Structures are given as structure tokens and as C-alpha cells.
Amino acid sequence: MATPFQLSDPAVPELLRARMLDRVEERLRGLLAAEHSATRGADPRAVTPIRALADQVTAGGERTRATLLLTGYLAAGGSPADAQVIDLAAALELLDTCHLIRGDVRENVPLRRGIPTPHVGHAAEHERNGWRGESRRFGEATATLAGDLAVAYADRLVAGLGGEARAVWDQLRIARVLGAHxxxxxxxxxxxxxxxxxxxxxxxxxxxxxxxxxxxxxxxxxxxxxxxxxxxxxxxxxxxxxxxxxxxxxxxxxxxxxxxxxxxxxxxxxxxxxxxxxxxxxxxxxxxxxxxxxxxxxxxxxxxxxxxxxxxxxxxxx
Structure with missing residues (x-):
């Protein structure tokens, strides 16, 4: 049995945050896997933006924003057992992924985290299959929808957020859009x-x-x-x-x-x-x-x- 953390232990901060980051990772993967499974039976085509988003979210990254959130929260005396902070950290990562996807479309970035960006990958899929319309536009549309989906999932995760935390979240949502433009x-x-x-x-x-x-x-x-x-x-x-x-x-x-x-x-x-x-x-x-x-x-x-x-x-x- 693992020894419980003692908050006076100088090794605790980094280890405690690492355990919580593992929970954030599990939350992200579990959410996307459940959505993929629930959607696939209804319409196999509908899983395309879910899969595009999941590929980007699970490809890696430093999870810097989640790390900063958890560090600020724990330093302020927040409870490590609170599931809401895990959901909020996962939502931050989804919001960041949305803006990465959309930024990659605007700048035509071919690779992100070692894999093809959604607009490039799905444009190539369109071209390989000889589908109707313009491959580039199909790829960009798919990527945009994956970004929309990321925001929708993030909003679901923070649905219970209130008070000052909600005000900060709403301001962050606005700042990222205006800053990108x-x-x-x-x-x-x-x-x-x-x-x-x-x-x-x-x-x-x-x-x-x-x-x-x-x-x-x-x-x-x-x-x-x-x-x-x-x-x-x-x-x-x-x-x-x-x-x-x-x-x-x-x-x-x-x-x-x-x-x-x-x-x-x-x-x-x-x-x-x-x-x-x-x-x-x-x-x-x-x-x-x-x-x-x-x-x-x-x-x-x-x-x-x-x-x-x-x-x-x-x-x-x-």
C-alpha cells in the first residue's frame, strides 16, 4: 500500500502534482474514448472530428497550462481530492488544442507533435479517395469542426464552474479568440x-x-x-x-x-x-x-x- 502524502514532506509538491496530471490525462483519454464509442454506432462518419481531436490531444505535449493551474491551485491550499480541478485542467488542454488546430489551419502547418495536422491529414484522405469537392477545403473544414468539438467538450467539463473561476474562464475564452485575430x-x-x-x-x-x-x-x-x-x-x-x-x-x-x-x-x-x-x-x-x-x-x-x-x-x- 502506498504511503499517504504528508504535506510537510519537501518531495510532495512535484509528486502530488504529477499524480494529479496523470488524472488529467486519464480524464482526457476517457472522455474522448467514450465519445468515440458512443458516436461510432450511430454514424461512423461522425467520429471523424472526434478522432482528429483525439489524435492531437493524445499525441503528447507538455501540458503546461494544466501544470500551472494545478500548481497555483495546490499552492493556494486546494484539495487534491477535488475532481473539479481535474476537469478544469482537462478543459484548459482542450481549449489549447482547439486554438492549436485552428492556428495550424491559418498558417498551414503540416505537422504538430510529430503527426500530420488535421487539416493536412484529412485533405490527403479526401484526395486519396477521389471524393467530390476540393481536398484543401475538406481538410480545413474537418479541422475547424474538431476545434469546435474541443470547445464543446471543454464547456461540458466546466459546466459547474461558478464564481470568480467562471469569470476567469470566460475571460480566457474571449482573450484567446481576440488574441488569435x-x-x-x-x-x-x-x-x-x-x-x-x-x-x-x-x-x-x-x-x-x-x-x-x-x-x-x-x-x-x-x-x-x-x-x-x-x-x-x-x-x-x-x-x-x-x-x-x-x-x-x-x-x-x-x-x-x-x-x-x-x-x-x-x-x-x-x-x-x-x-x-x-x-x-x-x-x-x-x-x-x-x-x-x-x-x-x-x-x-x-x-x-x-x-x-x-x-x-x-x-x-x-
Whole structure:
């Protein structure tokens, strides 16, 4: 029999969150498997968007938003036994998957998490079978419906959410849609600037990965734990963490960066500028630490939030 967790154990935070993330994974897989099974008998064609969504959800990923939500929730004193936080974390992952699918359609991304994106895969299926109409449009329509389905399932999971948590969730839903449009518009109008220093002052609605990627999951955790007193500390922590992460992504110019960002990084940033940016990243991580210094968190969780910030910024991609 497993030994029960003692909340004073310094090893507990990461292990406790890992167990809850396993439950989130089980919730996602169970939900999609049940929907596939229930739908297949009624109309085999109707399972296509379910399968497209399931392929993307189960292909992997860091589950960063679920991790932030659970960390903020547990640090605020939330009960690990509460099933609602598991549903909320699963809903966050579904919402993120929806916007990944739709973003991949807009940018015609061929692969995501090592597998073909839904619009590409289903366009190829249409072409192989010689079906009527235009293959590209069929693929894009299927992907869009898979995204719609992800939002519908997310809304079902959070149906019982109330109070401040509901307000944060609703704001997140709106911010992601408006942010996606603003990002597309700024790129179309040649107004996008890959240098993310503006994140130090606060993201514009067109930020490709706005503060809501970090801030809202943490605020949802605090709200669900009944701790609105942590709002300011979590906001300050999230702002600095997000800015450090954006700078790290630009500096590394990884595969997730577009050609414009990679070109600017290589051409405009010499060794001295890169060193200054590295110093700035470390300063932001330290400021994220200090933002939580006086926060009344559960024992051991201040250290875990600081450690999480370091790991996320080091990874450079969410």
C-alpha cells in the first residue's frame, strides 16, 4: 500500500502534482474514448472530428497550462481530492488544442507533435479517395469542426464552474479568440515585431502567446481554491515568467520561431546583446521569485513555483 502524502514532506509538491496530471490525462483519454464509442454506432462518419481531436490531444505535449493551474491551485491550499480541478485542467488542454488546430489551419502547418495536422491529414484522405469537392477545403473544414468539438467538450467539463473561476474562464475564452485575430492581423499588415521586449510592459492583444497562457491558469487555480487574496501575487509572478519565457524563445530561435525572428536574432543580436538578454531573463526569473516572497502559500509550494519558473524558461517552448 502506498504511503499517504504528508504535506510537510519537501518531495510532495512535484509528486502530488504529477499524480494529479496523470488524472488529467486519464480524464482526457476517457472522455474522448467514450465519445468515440458512443458516436461510432450511430454514424461512423461522425467520429471523424472526434478522432482528429483525439489524435492531437493524445499525441503528447507538455501540458503546461494544466501544470500551472494545478500548481497555483495546490499552492493556494486546494484539495487534491477535488475532481473539479481535474476537469478544469482537462478543459484548459482542450481549449489549447482547439486554438492549436485552428492556428495550424491559418498558417498551414503540416505537422504538430510529430503527426500530420488535421487539416493536412484529412485533405490527403479526401484526395486519396477521389471524393467530390476540393481536398484543401475538406481538410480545413474537418479541422475547424474538431476545434469546435474541443470547445464543446471543454464547456461540458466546466459546466459547474461558478464564481470568480467562471469569470476567469470566460475571460480566457474571449482573450484567446481576440488574441488569435489580432496576431493574424498584425502579421498580415506587416506590423508584427518578433522582439518580445514589449512583454515586459504587458502583452498587447496580438501577442502570439499572451499573458493569459500563464496568468489565467494560475488565477483559475487560486479562484477554485477560494483564494482571491493571491490574485496580485499570481499576476506579478505570471507577468515576469511570461516575459522571461518569450525572451528565451527569441534568443534560442528554435523551431517554433518564424524566419523573421530567427533572422533578427542572428543579424541584430551580437554576443554582447545576447549576454544582456540572458541577464535580463535571469533578472525576470528572480523577480518572479520575489513576487511570491510574501504570498501566504501552502508549505513547500513557494519553492515549487520558483523551480517551475526556472524549468519553463529553460525549456523555452510551451
Amino acid at each position: 489580432a496576431e493574424a492581423a498584425t502579421r498580415t499588415e506587416y506590423l508584427d515585431d518578433p522582439w518580445p521586449l514589449g512583454c515586459l510592459e504587458g502583452c498587447t492583444p496580438g501577442c502570439a502567446a499572451g499573458w493569459y497562457a500563464v496568468r489565467e491558469p494560475l488565477l483559475l487555480g487560486a479562484a477554485l481554491a477560494g483564494r482571491p487574496d493571491l490574485t496580485d501575487e499570481y499576476r506579478d509572478y505570471a507577468g515576469r515568467l511570461h516575459a522571461a519565457w518569450r525572451l528565451r524563445g527569441f534568443l534560442d530561435s528554435g523551431a517554433a520561431s518564424d524566419w523573421h525572428a530567427r533572422m533578427l536574432c542572428e543579424i541584430l543580436l551580437g554576443r554582447e546583446e545576447k549576454d544582456r538578454t540572458e541577464d535580463l531573463i535571469m533578472r525576470l526569473v528572480n523577480e518572479a521569485d520575489r513576487a511570491l516572497a510574501e504570498a501566504p502559500l501552502r508549505s513547500g509550494w513557494h519553492r515549487e513555483l520558483v523551480s517551475l519558473a526556472g524549468r519553463l524558461v529553460l525549456a523555452g517552448a510551451w
